[in-house]
Amino acid sequence: MEAPVIRMAGVCHSYGTGTLRTQVLFDVTAEVHAGEVVLLTGPSGSGKTTLLTLVGCLRALQQGSVVVLGQELLGASETARVAVRRRTGWIFQLHNLLRALTVLQNVRTGLIGETGIDAAEADRRARALLAQVGLAHHALRRPEELSIGQRQRAAVARALVSRPRLVLADEPTAALDRQSGRAVIDALRALAKESGAAVLLVTHDDRIFDAGDRVLHMEEGRLEPALPGHSKEGASCPHPSSAFSR
């Protein structure tokens, strides 16, 4: 069996020092496999975003073991952490597109890890991704000319343009209305399934719970057993790709 894309074991994390020290993660153990869309849910303050930033190498791991894409993160060098970041697609709650760049240029920034491709190839791949998220005709616009939902779909294209084996998403639909959120999550799911990427998606938007193959629920820094009715392991993508082109 193929090694999991993410394997966490006994992860603990604290903020602050001395008497102000607050532990936010307690002995978290979980795996995410290739081709799997895993939702990470829980009330705010439950530690799910902290867990996501640890997996994404944005914070240094304090205790336990996290192996991402074959790299042990405990005690990993900055160079190794940057290398993992480059192989990870990121989608944030706010789209965080660069305002000075066109949509196409923004998507191209996602190709940071790809060395040895020329500008024409980068353009071709970025345009292909934009077409897949339904933004083919918006490639040369600025982010501020797009709706919030369109911007978030552009962010999805940016995260997936390098065909990463792992996509991390933090509340990607929180700022969107129902229809836009649906379009974003369907685009993400379709692209991830197509390339066999693993997706770890932090959310408490129950409108998109059905998009996950599996749900990990967190309460006060601990992983709870999956809630009944939310586990859909092995389910295939239920939404046609046309659903997100609006």
Next chain:
Amino acid sequence: MISAPLLAWLQLRREAARLAVAIAGVGFAVVLMFMQLGFMDGLFRSATALHRRLAADLVLMHPHYDVLGKPTAFPRRRLYQALAVTGVATVTGVDTALARWKNPWTGRTRDLFLIGIDPAADALTLPGVETQRRMLQQPDLVLFDALSRQEFGPVAAEVTAHGPLATELNGHRVRVCGLFRLGTTIGTDATVVTNRVTFRRIVPGYGTARVALGLVRLQPGADAEVVRAAIEAELPPDVTVLTRRAFAHRELAYWRSVSPIGFVFTFGVGMGVLIGAIIVYQILFADIAEHQAEYATLKAMGYTTGWLARTVLAQASVLALLGFVPGLATAWRLHVLAHEATNLPMKIGVDRGLLVLGLTLAMCWLSALIALRKLRRADPADVF
């Protein structure tokens, strides 16, 4: 997959007003640097204006001589001894002294620079002197520098309109019979040329057996350094021989050592760099602060701090170049105006252009390096 310089330019262009302020700030610093360097160079160059007009390959002087008008002289006999050295074509003496000029209109006196030449010999390659020096064979006639300061009276206008003008030098009656154009220098406000005999009547203590400078012309093909060494070896040690260039350098060294000009104007250049650096720092800092979230996002995606630093340094380079061009154009125009107002030789050469460009780039990069501290605080974990 986007180049740091392209992102730098796009980020700058997005804020047109801020970019305009930055260019104006850098341009102002560039103008300040050019003007300070221009005035410094103009003052120093003016000090050697006469040196460049001497019809000489080598110059003889007293070993303690260091500045024009200094009352050091050497025995006149040395001129004839130098003439005997192989390679020497002609030798002529030049007398120099300060003399009190009486302004014929106000009656007030003021010191000017007095030069005594042999009217038959070619000593000064000044247009007005070359054509009129034969007139000086008559006694008590002088030529006056038309570019002298106004405090000496409207001499040039008077002579041009009504012919010879009578006045006094050190109380001795002379007549201004013609004009030439040399210009004021760091040490002289006006210059008068006369013959050797009249010079000694004006400056009685000078003595007939002494001379301030000896001008040596070489025979065609003679090597200046070889002849210079030969004359020095032949003559007693009461005479020093320098090439005309070295002679000018000695004058410059004097003014550099006694005047605060070098310090004052170098200080001015430093102020220009400082002002520019502060403006550029403010602009870059504001730009980084505004893009903090975007830079944090790029870091999360795997862009390194080094890559982002290159972006900021590229922005600094763009500001330097965009500010330099209008700064150079403005400084060029101001140099022309300053030359017209002061008669100082003011010109921007390639080497000074490159110097200011280098200072401008250094100034912008320094600001960028300080502003980069803000960039290091762009923590990718803060995106959330």
